[in-house]
Amino acid sequence: MKTIFKSLAMLLMISLFFGCSKDSPAASTSTPAPTVDFIYSGANNPAPSTVSFTSTTTNATNYLWDFGDNSSSTSANPQHLYTAGGVYTVKLTVSGAGGTTSTIKTVNIGAALTHVKISKVTIVNIPFTKPGGTSGWDLDGSGPDIYFQIQDQNSAVLFDATSSNRFSDVTPSMLPFAWNISNPFVITDLTQSRYIELFDYDFGTSDEDMGYVGFLMSNYTTGSNAYPTTVTQTNTTYGITVKLDLIWY
Numbered sequence: 001m002k003t004i005f006k007s008l009a010m011l012l013m014i015s016l017f018f019g020c021s022k023d024s025p026a027a028s029t030s031t032p033a034p035t036v037d038f039i040y041s042g043a044n045n046p047a048p049s050t051v052s053f054t055s056t057t058t059n060a061t062n063y064l065w066d067f068g069d070n071s072s073s074t075s076a077n078p079q080h081l082y083t084a085g086g087v088y089t090v091k092l093t094v095s096g097a098g099g100t101t102s103t104i105k106t107v108n109i110g111a112a113l114t115h116v117k118i119s120k121v122t123i124v125n126i127p128f129t130k131p132g133g134t135s136g137w138d139l140d141g142s143g144p145d146i147y148f149q150i151q152d153q154n155s156a157v158l159f160d161a162t163s164s165n166r167f168s169d170v171t172p173s174m175l176p177f178a179w180n181i182s183n184p185f186v187i188t189d190l191t192q193s194r195y196i197e198l199f200d201y202d203f204g205t206s207d208e209d210m211g212y213v214g215f216l217m218s219n220y221t222t223g224s225n226a227y228p229t230t231v232t233q234t235n236t237t238y239g240i241t242v243k244l245d246l247i248w249y
Contacts, residue, residue: 033098034060038105040090046110046248047085048226053078053092060094068107081224085111113227113248116217117184120245121148121161121196124176124232126210127239137200137208143170144200144210150185151195151212158194159185166201176243184247190217196242211238220246 035058042051054077055063065073067080068088082088086109093102128143129136137144147166150159159181167177187194194217198210213235220228227248234241 031096031098032059034058034094034096034101036060036092036094036101036103038092038103040105040107043107043109046227047112048081048083048222049109050079050081050224051107051109053080053090055092055094057092057094059098060096062095064093066091066093082107082109085109112221114188114190115249116187116190117247117249118150118181118187118244119184119247120178120180122176122178122243122245123148123167123198124241124243125234125239126170126175126198128172130208131211131238137210138169138202143174144208145202146170146210147199147201148179149197149199151197153193153195187217190221192216196244198240211235211240213238213240213242215244 037056038053039056040051040053042049053065057063063074063076065075065078065080067073067082068090069082069084069086071080073080088107088109089104090107091102091104093100095101123146126144126146136142145166145168147161149157149161151157161179165179167174170177193214195212195214197212200208200210202208213233215231215233220226220231228246230243230245232241232243
């Protein structure tokens with residue numbers, strides 16, 4: 001009987017020894033490495049152009065963008081304004097607990113536009129009484145007969161919508177009214193102001209100058225709304241508001 005008990009005890013010890021020494025699966029402690037990528041929108045437009053970048057990276061906590069024009073950002077999803085045309089190499093470097101990695105892409109920005117055409121002139125508001133008084137523009141009490149000119153800063157006439165293109169007997173209910181210019185007026189020097197000058201046509205007497213609104217086209221070539229298709233300006237001195245339809249190139 002003692003022999004049997006000794007045998008059983010030996011078997012138990014052997015079982016415990018191998019049971020304790022057997023390798024068990026270790027819990028995984030590795031941290032996944034970041035994967036880096038990004039998308040963008042707003043490229044292929046003329047400068048200045050704002051490009052929106054969106055990171056599609058995983059397992060990252062830190063971001064460093066190099067926009068290729070000596071500027072950078074640490075935001076995850078930044079926007080960047082490119083002020084000059086060109087091909088820019090954009091690099092995104094990300095890091096996290098699992099390491100650091102980076103990727104690059106090219107962004108194309110078109111050259112700045114340097115010319116503009118005025119294709120339509122819209123009169124939004126005009127004064128229906130003469131400056132400094134209460135009388136209307138026409139002695140018979142009817143509304144003014146309006147045409148316009150485009151002039152430079154020296155009052156030289158650059159474009160003349162003559163009296164044959166006028167709106168006659170204009171009343172407030174006719175506002176706004178517009179001229180479509182079949183052969184658009186071209187501005188090649190955006191730094192020179194151009195003026196929309198309004199006149200009241202008077203048969204048999206001199207036409208009356210109603211006032212003007214000035215436009216400096218270089219003001220519309222920067223910022224988030226560069227190269228707008230329409231611009232509106234008001235000259236409060238004369239009570240005139242004019243809207244222009246523009247074609248940039």
